[in-house]
Amino acid sequence: MTAAKHRTVRAVEVGRGLRLHRLRTPGGLPFTVAQRGRIPLVAVRLVLSSGAAGDPRGKEGLADFTMRLLRRGTALRDAHALDEAIEFVGASLGLFAGEDQVAVALTTPAEHLPAMLHVLSELVRVPSFPEDEVRTERERSLGQFANDVDDPSLLADRALIRTAWSGHPYGHDVTGTRASVGGFGRKDAVDFHAAHFGPRPAHLFVVGAVDPDEVAGQIEEAFDSWADGPRTGVEVPAPGGVSRGGTVVVVDRPEQTQSQVRLAGPAYRRGAPVQFAAQVVNVTLGAGFTSRLVREVRVKRGLSYGVGSAFDTLRAGGLFSVSSFTKVETTGRLLSVMRKEVDRMRKRGPTKAEVEKAQRYLAGLFPLRTETNESLAAVLADMALYGLGDDWLDRYRDRVHAVSRAEAQEAAAAYCFPEPPLTVVVGPAERLRPQLERFGPVEVLSADDVL
Amino acid sequence: MSPRKKPQAELFPVQEAVLSNGLRVRLVPDHDSPVVSLYTFFQVGSRNERPGITGISHLFEHMMFNGAKKYGPKEFDEVLESNGGRSNAYTTHDVTVYYEDFAAEALDTVLDLESDRMRSLTIDDRSLKSEREVVKEERRLRVDNEPAGLMDEALHALVYEAHPYRWPVIGWMGDIEAIRRADCEAYFRTFYAPNNATLWVAGDFEPDRVLKAIRKAYGDIPKGPPVPGVVNAEPSQRGERRAELRHPSRAPSLIVAYRGPQVTDPDTLTLDVLQFILGVGEGSRLQRALVYGKRLAVNVGVDWSWRRDPGMFAFHLELQPDADVRAAEDALSAELRRVAEEGVDPREVEKARNNLRAHLLREFTSNSGRAHALGTYELFLGSWEHGFGLPEAYGRIDAAKVQAAARRWLDPTQRSVVTLVPEDVRT
Numbered sequence: 001m002t003a004a005k006h007r008t009v010r011a012v013e014v015g016r017g018l019r020l021h022r023l024r025t026p027g028g029l030p031f032t033v034a035q036r037g038r039i040p041l042v043a044v045r046l047v048l049s050s051g052a053a054g055d056p057r058g059k060e061g062l063a064d065f066t067m068r069l070l071r072r073g074t075a076l077r078d079a080h081a082l083d084e085a086i087e088f089v090g091a092s093l094g095l096f097a098g099e100d101q102v103a104v105a106l107t108t109p110a111e112h113l114p115a116m117l118h119v120l121s122e123l124v125r126v127p128s129f130p131e132d133e134v135r136t137e138r139e140r141s142l143g144q145f146a147n148d149v150d151d152p153s154l155l156a157d158r159a160l161i162r163t164a165w166s167g168h169p170y171g172h173d174v175t176g177t178r179a180s181v182g183g184f185g186r187k188d189a190v191d192f193h194a195a196h197f198g199p200r201p202a203h204l205f206v207v208g209a210v211d212p213d214e215v216a217g218q219i220e221e222a223f224d225s226w227a228d229g230p231r232t233g234v235e236v237p238a239p240g241g242v243s244r245g246g247t248v249v250v251v252d253r254p255e256q257t258q259s260q261v262r263l264a265g266p267a268y269r270r271g272a273p274v275q276f277a278a279q280v281v282n283v284t285l286g287a288g289f290t291s292r293l294v295r296e297v298r299v300k301r302g303l304s305y306g307v308g309s310a311f312d313t314l315r316a317g318g319l320f321s322v323s324s325f326t327k328v329e330t331t332g333r334l335l336s337v338m339r340k341e342v343d344r345m346r347k348r349g350p351t352k353a354e355v356e357k358a359q360r361y362l363a364g365l366f367p368l369r370t371e372t373n374e375s376l377a378a379v380l381a382d383m384a385l386y387g388l389g390d391d392w393l394d395r396y397r398d399r400v401h402a403v404s405r406a407e408a409q410e411a412a413a414a415y416c417f418p419e420p421p422l423t424v425v426v427g428p429a430e431r432l433r434p435q436l437e438r439f440g441p442v443e444v445l446s447a448d449d450v451l
Numbered sequence: 452m453s454p455r456k457k458p459q460a461e462l463f464p465v466q467e468a469v470l471s472n473g474l475r476v477r478l479v480p481d482h483d484s485p486v487v488s489l490y491t492f493f494q495v496g497s498r499n500e501r502p503g504i505t506g507i508s509h510l511f512e513h514m515m516f517n518g519a520k521k522y523g524p525k526e527f528d529e530v531l532e533s534n535g536g537r538s539n540a541y542t543t544h545d546v547t548v549y550y551e552d553f554a555a556e557a558l559d560t561v562l563d564l565e566s567d568r569m570r571s572l573t574i575d576d577r578s579l580k581s582e583r584e585v586v587k588e589e590r591r592l593r594v595d596n597e598p599a600g601l602m603d604e605a606l607h608a609l610v611y612e613a614h615p616y617r618w619p620v621i622g623w624m625g626d627i628e629a630i631r632r633a634d635c636e637a638y639f640r641t642f643y644a645p646n647n648a649t650l651w652v653a654g655d656f657e658p659d660r661v662l663k664a665i666r667k668a669y670g671d672i673p674k675g676p677p678v679p680g681v682v683n684a685e686p687s688q689r690g691e692r693r694a695e696l697r698h699p700s701r702a703p704s705l706i707v708a709y710r711g712p713q714v715t716d717p718d719t720l721t722l723d724v725l726q727f728i729l730g731v732g733e734g735s736r737l738q739r740a741l742v743y744g745k746r747l748a749v750n751v752g753v754d755w756s757w758r759r760d761p762g763m764f765a766f767h768l769e770l771q772p773d774a775d776v777r778a779a780e781d782a783l784s785a786e787l788r789r790v791a792e793e794g795v796d797p798r799e800v801e802k803a804r805n806n807l808r809a810h811l812l813r814e815f816t817s818n819s820g821r822a823h824a825l826g827t828y829e830l831f832l833g834s835w836e837h838g839f840g841l842p843e844a845y846g847r848i849d850a851a852k853v854q855a856a857a858r859r860w861l862d863p864t865q866r867s868v869v870t871l872v873p874e875d876v877r878t
Contacts, residue, residue, distance in 0.1 A: 039816050084802075092809070140749055150598050295525075305585050364535010
């Protein structure tokens with residue numbers, strides 16, 4: 001159907017027989033097509049290197065708010081017509097905002113791919129942000145904050161981000177706050193869209209049982225008129241570290257019988273070479289069901305149902321955090337065990353046997369990260385957004401296996417809280433305070449302070 | 452009519468076998484990725500429990516990771532993760548499921564691990580004591596400190612008077628405390644025998660070789676006694692039921708549930724279609740009416756979970772903080788009445804069918820998804836082949852059938868309503 005004669009498809013082999021066909025529309029939208037599998041469901045993902053880090057001061061949550069409004073009306077169709085176009089054929093659409101990316105993810109039965117590419121193009125090019133839809137979305141978001149009060153885990157995460165990265169563009173939850181969202185109007189969304197949406201800071205991915213050349217023609221047709229807009233995505237300065245390290249922030253929820261607990265310190269930016277050694281440390285300390293933390297907290301002491309550690313890494317910096325929960329009476333004890341295990345890891349690092357086990361774990365499970373078309377599209381998008389390199393998929397397992405014990409020890413020394421971590425606890429402040437004071441000065445916030 | 456002729460079955464041929472001890476084996480080879488998923492389905496859930504030991508199915512799920520004859524305490528995950536794998540499990544009212552995803556070369560090791568615990572699980576007081584504390588913490592997380600969990604618990608106790616669906620899968624706190632080792636031992640002998648289990652293996656392997664390996668690993672495990680049936684003594688409902696929960700929330704919530712049929716009832720698939728028309732997607736009826744139209748709700752969900760015994764068709768509404776609960780309930784009732792009285796548009800039925808088909812395809816996009824979906828279909832529908840046949844079965848459902856099902860099942864006298872009323876504890 002589509003003539004390929006004017007097109008030079010650059011195909012890159014990225015391992016395990018996967019070839020990426022890369023092109024750019026005349027308007028400047030880079031796109032990648034990967035032919036794969038037999039199931040007639042195609043994953044489409046459009047990412048922009050923008051996000052909550054680009055929220056203007058006082059307008060926290062605007063990237064997320066704008067994303068949610070994309071499907072609530074365009075120059076060509078109202079919200080209902082858009083929903084019908086997408087949902088009638090069995091396609092599904094997700095709109096996401098992260099700290100330094102926004103993404104539109106579409107999964108569609110293969111036969112409807114051309115029509116869905118047109119819908120996608122419409123959403124990102126000509127959203128109309130109708131006044132009444134803006135009002136409804138604002139009310140709905142505010143209503144969601146009221147419901148979020150009942151989620152202690154979410155309150156803990158919000159308090160952590162807000163405190164750890166205070167003053168930095170990463171220092172607010174992507175959904176913003178009640179105060180900021182309450183002030184959103186149509187113009188805010190229109191302005192955010194104008195400032196951040198355009199083909200050049202975007203990248204489109206199509207993964208599935210498709211003919212790359214045919215899809216290239218369909219993309220060029222659907223995105224033909226998308227041009228101009230911003231030249232680059234959001235630039236984010238490196239966060240200096242974690243603010244208020246050594247303090248204990250308590251979000252007071254007097255009625256709770258269980259506390260949510262978080263510890264956090266600074267980590268590396270996404271894609272930094274240390275990531276492989278750091279992941280070996282993380283698996284040993286707090287991933288899976290046989291980590292040191294699970295053994296000490298859950299198996300030996302029955303203190304919690306779950307405990308884990310994680311590196312959350314973004315373009316400009318990252319956080320290393322440890323999370324768990326326990327009944328109010330044992331909160332201090334849980335914190336002691338968590339701190340002790342992180343300290344032990346920092347001082348000696350993982351043993352040789354632990355390094356080898358973590359390597360087998362990470363390498364063995366790696367193929368699962370790209371098993372579905374959606375997950376492969378997401379990983380390809382991350383490779384592009386964070387400059388992970390074309391050999392990311394092919395070389396990941398070799399790089400994990402290449403980590404030496406000395407490198408893991410260095411990573412542990414660097415990230416397992418060499419400075420006292422920030423502690424966040426959600427629960428009844430009065431009952432918690434006597435258990436928490438030995439971990440640092442205690443600051444009490446209300447749930448309203450973090451929403 | 453052979454299911455193998457259907458397109459999905461051609462994508463994923465399923466080989467099956469039954470061992471002499473009754474263990475059912477299903478193999479779904481696929482060489483796209485060097486990984487395998489193994490699912491073990493046990494036909495037991497909280498419906499097989501009795502008062503006094505509620506939650507034993509779920510507690511037992513925890514006990515299964517505490518060691519057996521060959522692999523000692525906590526070795527299961529230790530060996531699995533060391534070989535590039537991960538495991539988890541879940542328990543529902545009807546079924547208990549264990550699953551592992553792992554590097555293809557670890558398959559024999561995983562079969563050795565799984566068969567070891569089916570053959571010779573260690574049940575001792577020490578591990579029971581420790582897991583009991585972990586489960587109590589899980590209950591505090593999912594129920595006691597989570598309004599949705601509290602509401603769901605109240606709902607089941609309201610809808611069911613006699614049937615075991617009445618109690619929560621995680622069990623009552625007092626029962627979790629009371630379960631004894633002897634209860635666990637009896638439970639294991641009866642419900643974790645090979646004749647009450649099905650093994651699904653999906654991924655990168657050679658089926659003939661793996662079937663031999665399975666025979667070797669599981670073949671000597673003795674058959675268990677017949678599993679006792681579950682008595683359904685649920686009396687009929689004679690009018691609407693209501694429960695109110697007070698909680699220090701900022702916003703009210705509402706669940707409205709109607710008694711539904713058991714999974715094998717011909718109306719089950721029609722209710723799947725009705726579920727999609729009413730509540731799945733931004734353009735669904737309730738989303739449009741309650742979230743975007745009247746702006747009463749922040750989120751609306753329709754839960755129609757297949758159950759072996761008569762289930763429930765439930766509407767979950769997270770409301771705006773200032774919403775009037777009664778107004779929300781009335782608006783929901785009006786929408787349901789509209790379906791019963793005026794019926795649905797054939798285009799809505801077609802949309803639901805398209806989405807149900809896409810949903811099925813989505814389940815088939817990973818090894819884990821294929822094993823889980825087909826295993827679940829087999830357990831609930833009696834055969835995995837019925838799973839492949841679902842798009843065709845949905846194709847036979849038209850607007851008239853949907854309206855008839857709405858009339859039959861969304862009967863206001865068969866309704867149970869749970870409301871969450873915000874209450875400030877600080878005053």
